[in-house]
Amino acid sequence: MPSAHDFLPGVHRAPNIQTDPGIYEIENRATDPQGLIEKAMRSIASWKDRIVVDMGAGTGFYISLFHEEAAHVYAVEPHDESRLMAMSRVADIGLQKASVLTGSAARTIFRDQSVGIYHSRFAYFWPPDCVPGIMELDRIMHPGGTAFVIDNDYEHGEFASWLARRVRKEPLSQDEKERFWASFGFQLRRIESEWLFQTREELEAVVRLEFGRKVGDSILERHRGLRVGYTYCLYHRSY
Numbered sequence: 001m002p003s004a005h006d007f008l009p010g011v012h013r014a015p016n017i018q019t020d021p022g023i024y025e026i027e028n029r030a031t032d033p034q035g036l037i038e039k040a041m042r043s044i045a046s047w048k049d050r051i052v053v054d055m056g057a058g059t060g061f062y063i064s065l066f067h068e069e070a071a072h073v074y075a076v077e078p079h080d081e082s083r084l085m086a087m088s089r090v091a092d093i094g095l096q097k098a099s100v101l102t103g104s105a106a107r108t109i110f111r112d113q114s115v116g117i118y119h120s121r122f123a124y125f126w127p128p129d130c131v132p133g134i135m136e137l138d139r140i141m142h143p144g145g146t147a148f149v150i151d152n153d154y155e156h157g158e159f160a161s162w163l164a165r166r167v168r169k170e171p172l173s174q175d176e177k178e179r180f181w182a183s184f185g186f187q188l189r190r191i192e193s194e195w196l197f198q199t200r201e202e203l204e205a206v207v208r209l210e211f212g213r214k215v216g217d218s219i220l221e222r223h224r225g226l227r228v229g230y231t232y233c234l235y236h237r238s239y
Contacts (some may be wrong), residue, residue: 007230008104011078016209017058018079026197027206028061033196037150037232038065038188041119044236045146049112050116055105055138056123060086060098067095074110076103105133110140118147125149127172127180132185141239149235151177153190157231160230166211177233186235195228203228 017024032038054062057075058071059082066073069166074091075098077083086100103109105124124133137147154160155174163170172180178188197203203226208216 008078008102008107011104013113017082020209021059021082021085023209025059025061026202027209028196030195030197030202030206032191032193032230032232034193036191036193037234040191040234041148042237044148044189045117045238047117050145051114051142052117052119053108053110053115055118055120057086057100058082060089060100060122062119062121063090063095063098064093066117067098070097070117075100076105076108078102078104105130106136106138108136112139113142115140116142116145118145119150120148121150122152124182127177128225129171137239145239147186147237147239149181149186151233151235153231153233156190157192158229159195160231162211162218162228165215165219181235184237186237189234189236191232191234192229193232194230196238197226200226217223 016027046069047055047066052066052070052073054060054066054073054075057063057077058079060075060077063075075086077086077100080105083100083102089095090098090100096233097178101109103122118137124130129214141147152160152163154163154170154177155175158235170177195203195206197206204216207219210216211219
């Protein structure tokens with residue numbers, strides 16, 4: 001049976017959410033408990049009465065963040081099982097101004113200059129291989145619109161030190177990533193936040209999902225408590 005990989009450019013597997021969406025839901029709930037990322041986005045641009053695209057929406061966790069104020073939220077997710085879960089979430093909560101679509105950052109169905117706010121969090125935009133998606137942004141963003149791309153900070157904070165222990169290394173350094181985004185007109189706002197879990201069991205499950213058992217156990221041996229310092233990079237551009 002054909003999959004999104006066969007007709008959507010730039011689609012790749014997301015091993016965390018696609019391995020165990022239940023544990024990834026716990027991770028989402030633990031992320032940035034004070035809402036510092038949302039506050040930073042709001043200080044840059046409002047999504048009130050605007051068309052919002054949540055690209056790489058996964059199971060739809062962040063749809064409700066935008067739904068109340070937006071004119072409409074389009075959640076785009078190429079992975080079939082995740083997209084069905086996002087649809088179920090929208091139906092269960094009753095989000096009447098939300099649509100869940102297939103697509104990829106490099107190929108969307110949106111008209112030229114039709115999108116007011118674009119949000120992508122840990123999805124597709126991994127430099128240097130995300131240029132087609134940035135070019136698609138140039139096409140679909142409305143004049144005066146804003147694109148937000150949220151990624152890890154690979155240099156600052158406790159979580160960055162954990163990332164450095166992974167076997168898989170990043171193709172670019174943090175400085176190179178920042179220069180990459182700047183070359184396409186994006187500005188950076190660094191956000192010092194945290195993970196905050198309700199139980200140790202939740203923390204351990206998420207760490208092992210993200211890092212595997214061997215590296216995860218090594219991290220957990222040295223970490224106490226339910227908080228993890230986590231610095232985010234919020235790249236943003238106004239069009």
